[in-house]
Amino acid sequence: ETLSLPSWTLKLGKFKAALGRHNTFHTHAFPFIDAPLINEQLLGEEGLNDVGFSAAALLPAPWFLELTLQALAGDSDSLFASPSPYDLAAVAQVKNLWDLTDDATLELNLFSTAGNSPAAHRSNVYGADATYKWRPSVGGKYKALIITGQYLNGLKVDSRAAGIAAWTQYQFAERWWAQARYDRTHGEGANTPSTHRESALFGFFPSEFSGFRLQYSRLSEPDKATDHTIAFQWIISMGAHPAHAY
Numbered sequence: 001e002t003l004s005l006p007s008w009t010l011k012l013g014k015f016k017a018a019l020g021r022h023n024t025f026h027t028h029a030f031p032f033i034d035a036p037l038i039n040e041q042l043l044g045e046e047g048l049n050d051v052g053f054s055a056a057a058l059l060p061a062p063w064f065l066e067l068t069l070q071a072l073a074g075d076s077d078s079l080f081a082s083p084s085p086y087d088l089a090a091v092a093q094v095k096n097l098w099d100l101t102d103d104a105t106l107e108l109n110l111f112s113t114a115g116n117s118p119a120a121h122r123s124n125v126y127g128a129d130a131t132y133k134w135r136p137s138v139g140g141k142y143k144a145l146i147i148t149g150q151y152l153n154g155l156k157v158d159s160r161a162a163g164i165a166a167w168t169q170y171q172f173a174e175r176w177w178a179q180a181r182y183d184r185t186h187g188e189g190a191n192t193p194s195t196h197r198e199s200a201l202f203g204f205f206p207s208e209f210s211g212f213r214l215q216y217s218r219l220s221e222p223d224k225a226t227d228h229t230i231a232f233q234w235i236i237s238m239g240a241h242p243a244h245a246y
Contacts, residue, residue: 038163
């Protein structure tokens with residue numbers, strides 16, 4: 001990845017595709033222990049991660065405006081996985097970031113991807129997400145608020161699905177977070193039964209390199225009994241680690 005080209009960032013290798021904010025997170029940095037339902041359904045549990053080339057340009061605007069175009073090998077097992085080595089997948093994203101105040105920012109992403117899947121079917125995903133962040137310039141070590149909402153719509157092989165997800169993360173003490181999430185998916189058609197889930201999470205982070213998270217989720221699927229899940233996660237970071245994206 002280039003570091004000093006004016007207004008440009010070029011990248012070559014295996015990376016998380018610029019397909020919305022959540023897809024750029026590695027699993028240990030997910031806002032919740034698991035990904036939103038629609039992300040898992042269309043992009044897989046760990047998101048769209050493939051070999052390819054990326055070019056991101058910072059466009060002239062009064063705010064942070066970045067256009068990213070990527071060409072991927074199309075080897076993603078979850079979305080593309082074309083049998084032909086010559087079938088590339090394309091990704092495009094427009095990222096906007098505004099400084100609302102000294103303490104708050106608003107980020108808006110518009111994105112899409114398209115490529116071939118097995119049996120020469122066409123797969124595509126498009127969507128948008130928005131994130132509001134608040135951390136006071138004075139006392140920001142102890143309080144913070146993040147609110148995120150996203151929409152994804154995709155055609156995977158020959159089945160279309162759409163879904164929304166919204167979550168809130170609130171830091172109420174130096175090392176404590178409380179979080180809540182609602183996500184919902186449905187197939188093609190306005191009257192298609194939907195699957196929805198409600199989640200709550202408490203996180204305790206004794207240091208920059210470790211964290212404990214306890215999550216409860218209630219999943220409701222058509223014609224199935226309601227599923228209740230409790231998950232516990234212990235995160236440990238060892239060795240050199242690059243900074244996470246803002």
